[in-house]
Amino acid sequence: MLNLKQLLFLKLFILYSITILAQSPRTLLNQVQVKLNKATNYSADINIIVDLPYITLMPINSKLYYKQKDKFKIDTKSIAILPKQGFLQLNMLVNDTVNYTAIFQSKEIINKIKTSLVNLIPNNDTSDVVLAKLWVDQINQVIIKSQVTTKSSGTIKTEYIYGSQVFYGLPDDIKFTVDIKKFKIPKALSADINTSKTTKVEKKFGEINIKLKNYQINKGIADSVFDKTN
Amino acid sequence: MIIKSTYNELLKIAYKPRSYIGIAGIMIIIAIILFAMKVDGSFYISLITGQFEQSLLFEGTILNGNLIAYIIIQMLIIHVPLLIAFVTGDLISGESAMGTIRLLLTKPVSRSTILLSKFFASCIYTFIVILCLAFMSFVLGKLFFGVGDLIVLKSDGLIVFQENDVSWRFFYGFAIAFLSLVTVATLALTLSCFSENSIGPIVTTMGIILLFTIIGSMDLPVFDTIRPFLFTTHMAAWRFFFDDPLNMTHILYSIAILVAYISVLLSISFYKFNKKYILS
Numbered sequence: 001m002l003n004l005k006q007l008l009f010l011k012l013f014i015l016y017s018i019t020i021l022a023q024s025p026r027t028l029l030n031q032v033q034v035k036l037n038k039a040t041n042y043s044a045d046i047n048i049i050v051d052l053p054y055i056t057l058m059p060i061n062s063k064l065y066y067k068q069k070d071k072f073k074i075d076t077k078s079i080a081i082l083p084k085q086g087f088l089q090l091n092m093l094v095n096d097t098v099n100y101t102a103i104f105q106s107k108e109i110i111n112k113i114k115t116s117l118v119n120l121i122p123n124n125d126t127s128d129v130v131l132a133k134l135w136v137d138q139i140n141q142v143i144i145k146s147q148v149t150t151k152s153s154g155t156i157k158t159e160y161i162y163g164s165q166v167f168y169g170l171p172d173d174i175k176f177t178v179d180i181k182k183f184k185i186p187k188a189l190s191a192d193i194n195t196s197k198t199t200k201v202e203k204k205f206g207e208i209n210i211k212l213k214n215y216q217i218n219k220g221i222a223d224s225v226f227d228k229t230n
Numbered sequence: 231m232i233i234k235s236t237y238n239e240l241l242k243i244a245y246k247p248r249s250y251i252g253i254a255g256i257m258i259i260i261a262i263i264l265f266a267m268k269v270d271g272s273f274y275i276s277l278i279t280g281q282f283e284q285s286l287l288f289e290g291t292i293l294n295g296n297l298i299a300y301i302i303i304q305m306l307i308i309h310v311p312l313l314i315a316f317v318t319g320d321l322i323s324g325e326s327a328m329g330t331i332r333l334l335l336t337k338p339v340s341r342s343t344i345l346l347s348k349f350f351a352s353c354i355y356t357f358i359v360i361l362c363l364a365f366m367s368f369v370l371g372k373l374f375f376g377v378g379d380l381i382v383l384k385s386d387g388l389i390v391f392q393e394n395d396v397s398w399r400f401f402y403g404f405a406i407a408f409l410s411l412v413t414v415a416t417l418a419l420t421l422s423c424f425s426e427n428s429i430g431p432i433v434t435t436m437g438i439i440l441l442f443t444i445i446g447s448m449d450l451p452v453f454d455t456i457r458p459f460l461f462t463t464h465m466a467a468w469r470f471f472f473d474d475p476l477n478m479t480h481i482l483y484s485i486a487i488l489v490a491y492i493s494v495l496l497s498i499s500f501y502k503f504n505k506k507y508i509l510s
Contacts, residue, residue, distance in 0.1 A: 054387030055282070056474050058395075079290040079379040079390050084283070153285045178285050 025102035025118040029134070031141040033094045035169035041067040041221045042170065044212040046074070050081050052206030053180050057081060064212065069095075071226045083176045083208060084153045090146055093132050099123050100132070110145055113137050128152055142169045154179035165215050176208040232343055232350070239351035243317060249355065252313030253362050256306065260366040263302055264374055267293065271375075274301070278383050295372030296380040296396050300472070302367035307407055307465065308443075311414040312436055314359060318352040319418035319431035322503065326426045332508050345423075345503045349496065352415040360408045368400060382472045389474050403468035406485065410465040413491045414439065417461075420499040423506060458483075461491045 046064045050057040062076035064087075072088055074080055093100060100120040108115050120132040128150045135145035142162055149155045156178050163172035243249045267274065271293040279288050322345075325331040334344060380391040391399065417438065421431035442462035445453050457463055467484035470477060 052286075055390070056387065057390040058392055060392075074289050076290050077378065078392060079288060079292060079381055081282075081390075082287045082289060084285055084287045156285070180282070180286075181284060 025104040025116070026097070028116055028118060028136050028138070028141070029094050029102055030097075032136060032143060032169065035141050035167075036091060036094065037068070039066075039165075039168040039170060039217050041065075041219070042168070042215055042217040043219075043221060044170075044216070045214040047211040047213075048080055048082070049209040049211075050206075052081070052178075052208070053204040055081065055206070065221055065225050067221050067223070067226065071221075071223070073226045075225075081208065082210075083156050083178045085148060085150055085156055089129075089148060090134075090143065090158070093120055093129065093134075093148070094143075099127060100129075105133075108135060110135055113144060114139070115144060140166055142166060142171075154181070165217065168215075168217055170212070170215060170217070172212055174210045174212070176210075178206055178208065180204050180206050231339060232347055235339055235343055235347035236350040236354070239321070239347050240354060243321075243351055243355050246317070246320070248320070249317050251316055252310070252359055255313055256310065256359065256363055257366060259306060259309075260302055260363075260370070263305065264298065264370060267298055267301070268374065278381060278388065282388070291376065291378040292381055293375060294378030294380075295368070295375045296378060296391075296393065296400075298371035298375050299367040299400060300380060300382065302371065303363070303403070303407070303468065306363060306367075307410075307468065310359060310363065311411060311439055311465070314352075314356055314411050314415050315418040315432050315435040315439075317355055318415040319422050319435050320428040321348045321352060321419055322422040323425040323431050324422075324428045326508075327428060331506075335508060341504045341506075342500060345419075345500060349416065349419060349499075352419055353412055356411045356415050357408060360404055360411065364400075364404050380472075384473075389472065391472070391474070399471040403471045406471070406481070406488075407465075407468045409485065409488045409492075410461070410467065413461050413465075413488050413495075416492045416495045416499070420495040420502070423499045423502040459487065461488060464488050 043063060043065045046062050047059060048062065049059045057079070060076060060078040060080055062074050062078070062080060065071075065073045065075065066087070070088055070092070074082070100122055103119045103121060105117040105119050108117055114137070115135040116138055118134045118136055120129070120134065122129055130149045130151060132149070133147040134143050136142070137144050140162065142160065144160050144162075146158045146160075147155060148158075156176060158177070159175045160171040161173035161175075162170075165172070275292050276283075279286075279292065282288075322331070325334060335341060337344075377393055379393050380396045382389045382391065414435065418431055418435040421434050422428075425431050439462060442460045446457050446460050446463045464484040464487050467481065467488075470481045470484065
C-alpha cells in the first residue's frame with residue numbers, strides 16, 4: 001500500500017518523465033542540427049549505384065558539392081539518377097523548428113546502435129511532407145535512418161552509415177529506398193520488336209546507394225560552382 | 231569483269247536524278263529533326279523521364295548527340311527502305327522500259343554477271359545512303375548537341391549506356407540496318423526482273439513493306455506464327471544492340487532471316503533474269 005508521500009513522489013516522477021520526453025526530441029534534433037551546421041560547405045567524391053526496377057544504369061563516379069543553406073550540385077557528365085527528395089530535405093526538416101513539431105515515439109536499436117525515433121509532423125496542411133520519421137543516434141547525435149513521406153514523391157527511406165566524418169554528421173554511405181510507380185509505355189514510343197503488348201508492371205521499390213569519400217570540408221566553394229550552366 | 235560492270239551500273243545510278251531523292255530526303259528530314267530537338271528537345275526528354283520524375287531526379291546531359299542519333303535512326307529506318315526502292319526497283323525494269331536491256335545483254339557478259347553487278351551496285355548505293363544517315367545523325371548530332379550518355383526507352387524501362395559504350399553499338403546497329411536495307415533493295419531488284427516498267431516494282435515493294443509492317447504491328451495471335459518470319463520484323467533488329475545484356479540469339483536469328491531473304495530473292499531474280507524474254 002502506497003502512502004501519501006510515495007503517491008506524491010510517483011506523480012511527480014511521471015510528470016517529470018512526460019516533461020523530459022516532450023522536450024527531448026527537439027533537443028535531440030537541435031544537437032543534430034548543430035552538428036550538421038558545422039560543415040558550412042563541403043565537396044566529396046561519390047559513387048552512385050542504382051538498383052531500380054525498369055531502369056538499367058551502370059555505377060557512376062562523380063563529385064558532390066554542398067554549401068549552406070541550400071546549394072547543392074552533382075558534377076557529372078554521365079547521367080545520374082537520384083531520389084527527388086534526397087540530400088537537402090533532411091537538413092531542411094531538421095533546421096525547420098517552426099513548421100514541424102517533433103514528437104518522441106520510441107527507442108529502438110538499429111544495427112546495435114541505440115536510437116530515438118522522432119516523428120516530425122507538419123504544423124499546416126500545405127506542407128508537402130506528410131510525416132518524417134527520424135532515427136537519431138543518441139550518442140553520436142546523427143540521423144542513422146529516416147523515412148519521409150511526401151505528397152509529391154511518396155515515401156523515401158534512407159539509411160546512413162558514418163565513418164571518418166561523423167564529427168560533422170556527414171555519412172560515408174547513404175542508401176535510399178524509393179517508391180517507383182508502375183511504368184507504362186506505349187509500344188509505338190518504345191518501338192521495341194518482339195514485344196507484342198504494352199508493358200504494365202505494378203509498383204515496386206528500388207534502391208540508390210551512394211558512397212562518399214575524400215571529403216573536403218569547410219575549404220570554401222565558390223557560388224559559381226553551383227551555376228547550372230557550369 | 232564484274233567490277234567493271236558494277237562500276238557501269240553505279241554510273242547509271244549516279245546519272246539518274248531519282249538516286250538523289252533518297253539522300254536529299256534524309257538530309258531534309260534530319261535537318262528538321264535537329265532543328266526541332268534544338269528548339270523543343272525538353273519535351274521529348276519529358277516523354278522519356280516523365281514517368282519517373284515523381285520520385286527520381288535525372289542529373290547530367292540527357293539531350294545529347296547520342297540520343298539525337300538514336301532518335302533519328304528510330305524515326306528514319308522505317309522510311310529509308312522506300313527511298314531505296316525508288317532506285318533499286320528501276321535497275322532492270324527501267325532498262326526494259328527504255329529498251330536498253332537489249333543493248334546491255336548483247337555485251338559479252340553473262341546475264342548472271344550483269345544481275346550480280348546490279349545487285350552489288352544497289353548494295354553500294356544502299357551503303358552510301360546508310361553512310362549519309364550515319365554522318366547526318368551521329369556526327370552532326372554530336373556537333374550540335376555534344377556528347378554524353380545514351381538513354382534508351384524500351385517497353386519495359388530505361389537503359390542508360392555510358393558514353394564510351396555507345397559508339398560500337400551504333401556501328402553494329404548501322405551494319406544490321408544496312409543488311410535490312412539490302413533485303414529491301416534485293417526485293418525491289420527481284421520484282422524489277424518481272425516488270426517492264428519502273429512504277430510496278432517500286433509500288434509493289436512499298437506495298438509489301440506496308441503489308442508486312444501492318445501484320446507485324448497487329449497484336450493478334452493469328453499472326454504470331456508468321457511475324458518472326460517477316461523481314462520487316464527484323465528491320466528493327468539494330469535495336470538489339472541497345473539491349474543490356476546483348477541477346478545474341480535474337481541478333482543472329484534476325485541476321486539469318488535477312489540473309490535468307492536476300493538469298494531466296496536473289497535466286498528468284500537470277501532464275502527470272504536468265505529466262506527473261508527481251509525480243510518483244
